[in-house]
Structures are given as C-alpha cells and as structure tokens.
Amino acid sequence: MILLQQIINGLMLGGLYALVAVSFTFVIGMLNFLNFSIPGIFMLGGMLSWALMVQYALPWYAAVPLALLAGILASLLVERFTYRYMRTRFGDATEHAIPLVSSIGFLILFQGLVQIRWGADLHNFPSPWENTSLRIGGLLISVPQVISLALALTLVFGLTVLLRSTSLGRSLRAVAESPDTAQLLGIDLPRLIPAVFVVAGLLSALAGVLFALNYLQVSPVMGDEISSFAMAAMVVGGLGSVWGAIAGGLLLGLLEVLTIFFLGAKVIKPVVWGALFLLILLRPQGLFGKPSVGRGKF
Amino acid sequence: MLLEVEDLHVRYGRTHAVAGATLSVAEGEIVAVLGANGAGKSSLLKAILGTVKPAGGRIRFAGAEITQAPVPQRIRDGLVLVPEGRRILVSMTIEENLLLGAGLRRDRATLPREMDAIYDRFSNLAARRDMPAAVLSGGEQQMLAIGRAMLAKPRLMMLDEPSLGLSPLLVDRVFSLLRELNGGGMAVLLVEQNTRKTLELAARGSVLELGRMVMAGSAASLLADEGLQRAYLGAG
Numbered sequence A: 001m002i003l004l005q006q007i008i009n010g011l012m013l014g015g016l017y018a019l020v021a022v023s024f025t026f027v028i029g030m031l032n033f034l035n036f037s038i039p040g041i042f043m044l045g046g047m048l049s050w051a052l053m054v055q056y057a058l059p060w061y062a063a064v065p066l067a068l069l070a071g072i073l074a075s076l077l078v079e080r081f082t083y084r085y086m087r088t089r090f091g092d093a094t095e096h097a098i099p100l101v102s103s104i105g106f107l108i109l110f111q112g113l114v115q116i117r118w119g120a121d122l123h124n125f126p127s128p129w130e131n132t133s134l135r136i137g138g139l140l141i142s143v144p145q146v147i148s149l150a151l152a153l154t155l156v157f158g159l160t161v162l163l164r165s166t167s168l169g170r171s172l173r174a175v176a177e178s179p180d181t182a183q184l185l186g187i188d189l190p191r192l193i194p195a196v197f198v199v200a201g202l203l204s205a206l207a208g209v210l211f212a213l214n215y216l217q218v219s220p221v222m223g224d225e226i227s228s229f230a231m232a233a234m235v236v237g238g239l240g241s242v243w244g245a246i247a248g249g250l251l252l253g254l255l256e257v258l259t260i261f262f263l264g265a266k267v268i269k270p271v272v273w274g275a276l277f278l279l280i281l282l283r284p285q286g287l288f289g290k291p292s293v294g295r296g297k298f
Numbered sequence B: 001m002l003l004e005v006e007d008l009h010v011r012y013g014r015t016h017a018v019a020g021a022t023l024s025v026a027e028g029e030i031v032a033v034l035g036a037n038g039a040g041k042s043s044l045l046k047a048i049l050g051t052v053k054p055a056g057g058r059i060r061f062a063g064a065e066i067t068q069a070p071v072p073q074r075i076r077d078g079l080v081l082v083p084e085g086r087r088i089l090v091s092m093t094i095e096e097n098l099l100l101g102a103g104l105r106r107d108r109a110t111l112p113r114e115m116d117a118i119y120d121r122f123s124n125l126a127a128r129r130d131m132p133a134a135v136l137s138g139g140e141q142q143m144l145a146i147g148r149a150m151l152a153k154p155r156l157m158m159l160d161e162p163s164l165g166l167s168p169l170l171v172d173r174v175f176s177l178l179r180e181l182n183g184g185g186m187a188v189l190l191v192e193q194n195t196r197k198t199l200e201l202a203a204r205g206s207v208l209e210l211g212r213m214v215m216a217g218s219a220a221s222l223l224a225d226e227g228l229q230r231a232y233l234g235a236g
Helices: A002-031 A038-054 A060-090 A098-118 A143-165 A167-177 A179-184 A189-215 A222-237 A242-263 A265-282 B041-049 B071-077 B094-101 B111-121 B123-127 B138-150 B168-183 B195-201 B219-224 B226-233
Strands: A133-136 A139-142 B003-012 B015-025 B030-034 B056-061 B079-082 B156-160 B187-192 B204-209 B212-218
Touching: A002 A038, A002 A139, A002 A143, A002 A167, A002 A189, A002 A222, A002 A242, A038 A060, A038 A098, A038 A189, A038 A222, A060 A098, A060 A189, A133 A143, A139 A143, A143 A167, A143 A189, A143 A242, A167 A179, A167 A189, A167 B094, A179 A189, A189 A222, A222 A242, A222 A265, A242 A265, B003 B041, B015 B030, B015 B041, B015 B187, B015 B204, B030 B195, B041 B071, B041 B079, B041 B156, B041 B187, B071 B079, B079 B138, B094 B111, B094 B138, B111 B123, B111 B138, B123 B138, B138 B156, B138 B168, B156 B168, B168 B187, B168 B195, B187 B195, B195 B219, B204 B219, B212 B219, B219 B226
Parallel strands: B015 B212, B030 B187, B030 B204, B079 B156, B156 B187
Antiparallel strands: A133 A139, B003 B015, B003 B056, B204 B212
C-alpha cells in the first residue's frame, strides 16, 4: 500500500515535470530554440497568483487567470526580443546561441523584478480549498497533481491533433522543419511564431500555479529546480517530442519518488542525473526522439 | 506587363548582390535570367517574392506596386517561386507538401480535382502520397516542388535552377512541363545555368553578372551573341 502510494505520488509529481517539459520541448521542436525563460514564466505563474490573492486580495478565480495572462505576455516579450529580434536582424534566429543566452537574461530579469517587489523569501500560498487532497481507499491523492497530470495529457493530446490534422498544424510543422522554406511558401512567420510562445507561456505559467497549489509555497526561484528536472525529462523523452516529454516527466517523477522511498532523499540527484547520463550514452536521441537529420544546433 | 522590375537592388551587409536589375514579364510569356553562380539570380527571385527586402527599386505585379508587400499577399496575387534545391519538407508527407502549396488559396472548391490532376501527371507521387517526402529522388522532388507551386494557382511561376542535379532526361521532362503550363496561360520567369535549353524555351532573356544586368534581348539574339556563347554556351 505504501509503495502504491509512492507510485501515485511519483506519477503526480511527474505530471508537473511533464507540463514544464512539454513547454521546453515544444519550443525546441518548433523553433530549435532552447528557451531558458520558461522557469521564469513558471515562477511568474505561481508568484503572481500569490501576489494577486495575498497582496491585492483578489479571489483565486480572478488571480489565476490574470497570472496565466501575465505568463503569456511575458512569453511574448521573450519572443519579441530574443527569437524575432535575431531573425529579423540576422536572418536566422538559432544559428547562434544568442537567443538562448538572452532567454537566460529574461529569466534573471523576471526573477529580479519579482525579488525587488516581493523579496527573496518563500511565501505561503493560500489554498483556495480546505483540503486539496482526496482520500480514495487508503490512498492520498493530491487534487492539484491530478489536475496537472490530466491537463498535461489533455493539452498534449490537443496539441498532437492540432499538429497532425489542421492547416495551422501543417504550417507549424513546416516552420519546425525549415523556417526559410516555410517563408517561401508564404507562411507568415511573424504571425505564426508567437503562437508557439503563447502555448509555451500558458503551459509553464499553468505549471507554476499548479506547483504553488500543490506545495503551498512560492518564491522567486521556485522554477529553477523543477525546470532542471523538466529539461532532463525532455531529454529522456527525446528533444521535440511532446509525447516523449510526457513519458519522460512521468518516468522522472516515478524515479525520484521511488529513489527517496528506497534509498533516501540524499541520493536523488546522483540517481536522476546518473540515469540520464546512462540514457544519453545508450540512446542519445531519447526514448521517442528521432536521430537528428542535420538539424539540432545545440 | 504582368511583372515589372525596375532598378532593383539587394544588399546583404556590404555585399551588393543585385545592383540595379530591370526586367519584365508579359502575361503568358516565358522570360529567362541567365548568369553564373553568385551572379545574384536567386537574390533577384527572392526579392520579387518578398522573402528578401530590396535596398532600392520598384516591383509591380498585375498592375499594383508590391515592392513592400508581404510574401503571403504576393502569393495570393498569383506569384509563386519554385526555389533552388526544391526545398521540399522531407519530414512531411507528399500530400502535405502539396497542400502547403495551396495554403493561401481562397477558392478551394476545385482543389481536390487539381490534386488528382497532379497525381495523374506524376504517378510516382501518387503511389506514395502518404509517405514522408524524404523517400523521393531528386527528380521526383523537383516534380513535387513544381506540383506544389501549381496548386497555388499562379499567374507567374518563378523557377530557380530547376534543372540543377537532374539527369538530361529529367531536365527535358521539366522543360516540357513548363512549356505545357505556359500553354495554359501561366507566365514563367526562369533562372538557369542551362543556357541553351533555357533560351530555346524562353521568348526573351537577360544576363546577370555580379549583380548587374549586362545584356537583355530576345532569346534568338542572345543565342546568337558571341560573347554569351563564349561565356555560357561553351562554344569557342
């Protein structure tokens, strides 16, 4: 029973990783851009929901949508000054690692601004409900984690359908393979590319809100650790594969929780990064990734 | 005139890729642009399509100034490019590649019939329509690139070195296809290094050298020109 509880906990934690991992992998798959501002947008989702509820006394149903909107706007800001800036000025956005570095700049900027306004401390996140856990049989199930898992699966399913069988999805995949060719075919990059950042911003900010609901704590650096695990999840699943990111997130969540259960919390990082190292040695393209065909500039 | 290009300039930093190109294509006409590698031919076509912003000059298409118009608008107006190296999307299926060509069309009623016509014409594509385009040979990819452009319903098709890397037999096939499409009323602006064949197809032509238009005239007069023969036709 305890083991089953641990597996459930692992899958739930994995759902959070998966949501962030999908944001990373979607931007990489579409634009070949490792967007390091994602942990910052995750943090904005959590911190702004907290600030709007606690500092500005808004109800949660107003605070959360506003925080998500702020996350989307922040993501569009990153698009404007990293990806689009490089593309319009130098013709190629990802040939050089410059957008990657500027996106780290945005991460630091977002964290710095939040720190200036609300300090560097941990804040208690008010739970909108008395009890956020559900008891089924002897098992404790956290509602925010169930929601994050269900949302991750639903959103990724929607994303897959969108990419496979709509005209918008066709255009996006054309951009993913070659932005230059897409442009020759009349695909309007300046209108299409922000859509990728809207999706990534929404997913990351949503993950931040769900993280806050789940752990009832927020801080300006809340996105850092989960994002390093989410990036590992993305690599496990294969860069650019949204289903891979889901599988990688769940696997990593399970691995983390079971490691704590069997070996103790001290060895989580050696085990997780060791497993990642082994996987990269044995299957560098990840579980669901395709071996790179001349793309992949990282 | 369907297309009029006047004193067009394209610069990349310090490189002056196109330095004052002037040309025109009439409705239903085939016009050639000749020149060696690096003469600025591709830049000229990209500027006409709009993926490269010209540093100076004017472009008019179908009676309207389009020098600053966005690419999708130009394609909707009936301008299309078959790019150098075909630029097929190899991770997408053959059918999806064709559909991308029709992506900007408003009148989609006849689209299924036109798709069928393209499959009838290129049976190699029809048999593998749901496979990734990576399975196609170079010649088949060129047919797919032209088919994709046809589905945009162009009034003017620009082609950038369509014969590059193809066997003589396939080159003949591409050129006879262009002649046939032209017979249906579509104008063609053809950029080629295959000078003799191109001038046999085209009505008029011009020669680009280091971004400058050094010669222009009827195809017959270009074919007869001694300087051109020495430079591009290998005749001595």
